[in-house]
Amino acid sequence: MNQEELLQKDKELISEGLKLRFHPITVKEAKGCYITDTNDQRYLDLTAGWAVANVGYGRESIAKVIHDQYVKLSFTTQLSAPSETMIQLADKLVEIVPGNFEKKVWFGHSGSDANDLISKFLPVSTGRNKMISFIGSYHGQTMGASSLSGHSAQAKFEGKGNVVKIPYPNVYRPFSGISDNLTEQTMHFLEEVFATICPAEDTAGVIIEAIQSDGGIVLPPEQFLKELREICDRHGIYLIVDEVKVGMGRTGKWFSFEHTGIIPDAVVLGKSLGAGLPISAVVGRKEILDTVAAGHMFTTSGNPISTSAAIENIRIIKEENLIENADKQGNLFLTGLHKLKEKYECIGDVRGKGLSIGVEIVTDRDSKKPDAIKTAALCYHCYEIGLLIYNVGIYGNVLEITPPLSITTDEVNEALSFLDQAFQDIENGNFQLEKLKEYAGWG
Ligand SMILES: Cc1ncc(COP(=O)(O)O)c(C=O)c1O
Known part of the structure; x- marks a missing residue:
């Protein structure tokens, strides 16, 4: 054509x-x-x-891995009959995602379905029904992920009503018009939210992009994530970082939050993870990932082709x-x-x-x-x-x-x-x- x-x-x-x-x-x-x-x-x-x-495009070694894997085992549903490439990939992700606690991994197909897990599991896991996210954030287009999003692209859709969105600290366009003390201002805003419409004791988690990407490549002030981590810890609230777009090495570290020194309770991955093949993952605290048995399943999740491509992808990133x-x-x-x-x-x-x-x-x-x-x-x-x-x-x-x-x-x-x-x-x-x-x- x-x-x-x-x-x-x-x-x-x-x-x-x-x-x-x-x-x-x-x-x-x-x-x-x-x-x-x-x-x-x-x-x-x-x-x-x-x-x-x-x-990059057209990697011969990834093509070979995909071909060989397809010939050896074209498919098995990991939900009911697991195979080794999924386990090997999970092992690698647990190793590269920081956090000195027991971790587990969930696999899906897109950033959206991975963020849907966060939207579904956190309230059940904590017994708290509210979530906090940021204006300008883009977490995906399925119902849970779009409910967490604060991007104009999702403004036409009704989302779940349990998510409260607060301003992202954008130094170039500060929500108050004043860029000084933006971290303090945002924390103050969050405390107001906790004191009024979203009690901290009812809040399961905060989800954030450590660099807001579709929102305009917005980098928060240096101390911001540290302060956010602290406030979450103070109230027993999980902090989730969405690394779907900027993770896997893009920012000069495996994950963009690593520039800030914080450790999230769970990290969401997608996009580049499979070098073009559809695969996403959530890597985080065991108790989050184990919230509901058989509670967020997709038949082709963690399939042998996508997981073997992802393993080769990680090898290339490291070796080159x-x-x-x-x-x-x-x-x-x-x-x-x-x-x-x-x-x-x-x-x-x-x-x-x-x-x-x-x-x-x-x-x-x-x-x-x-x-x-x-x-x-x-x-x-x-x-x-x-x-x-x-x-x-x-x-x-x-x-x-x-x-x-x-x-x-x-x-x-x-x-x-x-x-x-x-x-x-x-x-x-x-x-x-x-x-x-x-x-x-x-x-
Ligand atoms: C930060 C972030 N999270 C999640 C998503 C959704 O990923 P997908 O389009 O693979 O569902 C995107 C897509 O742009 C994204 O940038």
Whole structure:
């Protein structure tokens, strides 16, 4: 199928509920950090398919593992007849997820079903019915996960009524308008919530992204997670960290919360865990994971193919030092992006850790008014010149840079020069906004 045919069929057959489009790409193949479209155009990819392809595309060793596993044991349902790859993967996850206590692992298919476990199990496990999450957070689209989410993308849906959402401490856009003492302000807000609508003694858990990703790559102040851990401990509340998007090495450590020194009671994983194969996991305290026997089961959970791909994925991350590379290339990116910020007034903020980086686009730096249209134009125009990038943020105005962790210095420099050209072209008015009509991204 050529691009036109594919897009036409896609329009006719595929649910709009499954689409988040920024430009009309139709993909043919991919290798390393590059994607080739159905017109044989090559693109440098800064998306990793929403942070999934952490080890890059088209890994021969993963293909071999998948092939060999399929021939040996194509399937067994782990619910009733377990096999060894699931156990081996669980062993590895228990080892890399910090926490000096007895841990267990649950497996699913997506970040959403994993966060659904948190939504279902925590209230039952603690006998407390309330949960706390953060405005701007994205935990997934199934009912439990979307109830925990505070992202504009889920605003149209009714969720479970037991979740109270509090502001995420965003230094660039503080909820009070004042960025000083933001940790203290947020803690004060939380104490007010505990004292009023969500008594601490009725609260089972707090779920947080240590870097809020779809919310706009927002990094909380340094002390914030420590203080949150302390307040949770004081009230006997579980602290859960959602690492679905930034975990598995992306930020220069296995997990982004490791930059803060806290230990969560459970960690949620997904996306890059299976290097493209569907798999998610919750790794945490035994008593949480054992809450209800046969209480959160999916027939193909922990299947031999996804778990063997995940084991090989972890091996590659370790052996190729991809975590160290994420840190190194992330710093290079940040330096280059700060230089672009000096050049282009519409860049309001540049921030990130490792290869989880956000570039916030505003109409001007004084008003900081989010410029979602310019952001969408930049995404589309990057595609036109050979670079793939998406946008995130509750205002849809943050360019998200989450390339494969295997990206090289040359590729980072190539990406920076593409971005420079895209900003230049958009500033010079070399883009017709008409093109964005069907490509509104998040809405
Ligand atoms: C932090 C976080 N949690 C959960 C999810 C949901 O994952 P999935 O789309 O695999 O269900 C996402 C997806 O973007 C995410 O970024």
